[in-house]
Amino acid sequence: MxxxxxxxxxxxxxxxxxxxxxxxxxxxxxxxxxxxxxxxxxxxxxxxxxxxxxxxxxxxxxxxxxxxxxxxxxxxxxxxxxxxxxxxxxxxxxxxxxxxxxxxxxGHPVRATASDIGPLLLARMLELNETQTGVLEVAFRMADEQGLLLVDLEDLRAVLARVAEQRKEVSARYGLVSAQSIAAIQRALLRLESEGGHHFFGxxxxxxxxxxxxxxxxxxxxxxxxxxxxxxxxxxxxxxxxxxxxxxxxxxxxxxxxxxxxxxxxxxxxxxxxxxxxxxxxxxxxxxxxxxxxxxxxxxxxxxxxxxxxxxxxxxxxxxxxxxxxxxxxxxxxxxxxxxxxxxxxxxxxxxxxxxxxxxxxxxxxxxxxxxxxxxxxxxxxxxxxxxxxxxxxxxxxxxxxGSPLHGRYDQPLDRESAAEALARRASPPADTPAPGPAPRRGGREGLVETMARQAARTVGSQIGRQIVRGLLGSLLGGRR
Missing domain, CATH: 3.40.50.300 (P-loop containing nucleotide triphosphate hydrolases)
Structure with a gap:
């Protein structure tokens, strides 16, 4: 033995x-x-x-x-x-x-999506109090129900901005959400970003x-x-x-x-x-x-x-x-x-x-x-x-x-459509394109189509990775640099 x-x-x-x-x-x-x-x-x-x-x-x-x-x-x-x-x-x-x-x-970059981290661990990372943690949980819940993928800090800021815009409706459905708590979370995200935390989310x-x-x-x-x-x-x-x-x-x-x-x-x-x-x-x-x-x-x-x-x-x-x-x-x-x-x-x-x-x-x-x-x-x-x-x-x-067996696997960041891009597109849809309806809710933390998109993205080489075709629950859009 x-x-x-x-x-x-x-x-x-x-x-x-x-x-x-x-x-x-x-x-x-x-x-x-x-x-x-x-x-x-x-x-x-x-x-x-x-x-x-x-x-x-x-x-x-x-x-x-x-x-x-x-x-x-x-x-x-x-x-x-x-x-x-x-x-x-x-x-x-x-x-x-x-x-x-x-x-x-x-070393090789270590990344995770904001959805992977979840509101409880993210609240600890941001040093939020109990009330602010509750507001963050509401933001995650709303993103989940609207099919908004939370990948990076930009996505979190975009969803929090949407929560602030719809504060009355959100408060009526989930409980009181104050502008002060949203502002405190946004400042905490800014502080985390300035400390280099944005490298981790992605x-x-x-x-x-x-x-x-x-x-x-x-x-x-x-x-x-x-x-x-x-x-x-x-x-x-x-x-x-x-x-x-x-x-x-x-x-x-x-x-x-x-x-x-x-x-x-x-x-x-x-x-x-x-x-x-x-x-x-x-x-x-x-x-x-x-x-x-x-x-x-x-x-x-x-x-x-x-x-x-x-x-x-x-x-x-x-x-x-x-x-x-x-x-x-x-x-x-x-x-x-x-x-x-x-x-x-x-x-x-x-x-x-x-x-x-x-x-x-x-x-x-x-x-x-x-x-x-x-x-x-x-x-x-x-x-x-x-x-x-x-x-x-x-x-x-x-x-x-x-000489690492993982050389090139994680070194090039990927950027596909997630909450920030989806919300921006919903806010100003093209004149000849109807505004998209609510996306189906994901099962668990990640839906099947999203999983397939991620696995496909991870197989793309570093050169093509800058212009990948990204999907959000079945929507296929052109990549961006």
Whole structure:
């Protein structure tokens, strides 16, 4: 049965500490103070999953996770650590990597339509209050009933303008809609656009299957999201990752307990997901984390303190890697006690006293055994990854992107008729053309014809993509540049 070597015990016998592949979808936590080795542990974990054929998606918050795409340098210090751990088959190697970037500068662009995101997550992204969120839900409902496709921010603005024009009728049907709330949402959209959020809304939209590919040699592709700038916009960062996690949950079929995960999803800076999150959103995260295991997806949270993750979610994380916690403040001291209490006791370890004294690259590790039972905590020296432990150069990143199996698939944006164009056309129809009636309501989030149009658009080359024939629920119109 395949497994991932996390490291060796700090005891003289140097016993292997491994994560059984079939327990990889039982989720996990990597925690510890800044500078204690969390990122290297994440790289070892991602590399290990890739080597057994499991795709990984991980956010690169500091820029050094990109080193997974390059072989490591066998320095004397690294060689000494490998010899001390007694690892015989450790040699420098790069992992198969695909770079992604919401802003489209450091990787393949990641896009989704506004309809895909939905009003609840979009409201969180825009930092709307409860009343404004209700107005946004009304706008989405009206767009759905009138067959208006919400793709980008321009479409949202156009629909909100229509809601403002028909405010009395809309209020009578859906409840009070105030001009002040509409104006607040429009300003929030403008703010999101100025922060670069408009790059995220559009087409071609990300297809989940492209995150679950394997390389020709059987290793899982590691998708690395450039997040150095994205993490400075915590609402956009956390909302995007939550949307992606929700999409995986909704689209993937049940697979029960496979012999290895279908995908491992790593959420770095996990506290950003839960900071100021409303109860409904926390419940959604808890539901997804609890149920996505049976879809074959393992979710791994990374943060400084274990209590950055709410207790109801923390209890579902069966695989734990706890790096040092420095007990300098009352918060730190409490975090040490909490972390110590969450581990299965090991009679030979005083976890609470050991935690603040762990060296860089050491951790307390407890994983689920092959039969699902948590193992007693072990004082572990983490195994170094085979890749480079540091960032890549712009030239190296360019070369990886040029050789990507997704090269050209997402790089050229598409622009087909959606809500903004449809509303403009309805407002001033040609003299010899009758005004179009209401379009049929879409089933679910996306109708059959719309799906066919999207799939057709995604197959068009980058040159033709600027002038594609776009459809809105069966209406065929000429493309525009």
């Amino acid at each position: 395949p497994s991932i070597l996390l490291g060796k015990t700090a005891t003289p016998d140097r016993r292997a500490v491994e994560l059984a592949a079939r327990m990889g979808n039982r989720h996990g936590l990597v925690a510890g103070a800044t500078g204690t080795g969390k990122t290297v542990t994440l790289m070892t974990l991602a590399e290990g999953f890739s080597r057994i054929g499991v795709p990984v998606f991980i956010a690169d918050v500091k820029g050094d996770v990109a080193g997974l795409s390059m072989p490591g340098t066998p320095t004397e210090k690294l060689q000494a650590r490998i010899r001390a751990l007694g690892i015989d088959d450790h040699s420098p190697a790069a992992s198969p990597v695909v770079f992604w970037d919401l802003f489209g500068t450091s 087409e071609p939209a990300l297809e989940i299957g492209d995150l679950m590919r394997t390389a020709p040699d059987g290793r899982g592709l590691i998708g690395i999201l450039a997040a150095e700038n994205l993490v400075l916009k915590p609402r956009l960062y956390s909302t995007f990752l939550l949307w992606l996690l929700s999409e995986l949950f909704e689209q993937l079929p049940e697979v029960g307990d496979p012999d290895r995960p279908r995908l491992v999803f790593v959420f770095d800076e996990a506290h950003l997901l839960f900071d100021d999150a409303p109860p409904a959103l926390r419940q959604r995260v808890e539901q997804v984390v609890r149920l996505i295991r049976s879809k074959g997806v393992g979710v791994y949270f990374c943060s400084q303190f274990p209590d950055d993750v709410p207790g109801e979610i923390l209890g579902q994380l069966g695989n734990r890697v706890q790096h040092a916690l420095r007990a300098f403040t009352p918060r730190d001291q409490k975090a040490v006690r909490v972390a110590a209490e969450t581990f299965v006791p090991n009679p030979s370890l005083d976890v609470e006293s050991l935690l603040p004294r762990l060296a860089i690259g050491e951790a307390l590790v407890s994983t689920l055994s092959a039969d699902g039972v948590p193992s007693p905590v072990e004082h572990t020296v983490i195994a170094p990854p085979r890749c480079r432990m540091g960032p890549v150069t712009p030239a190296e990143r360019h070369d990886v992107l040029a």
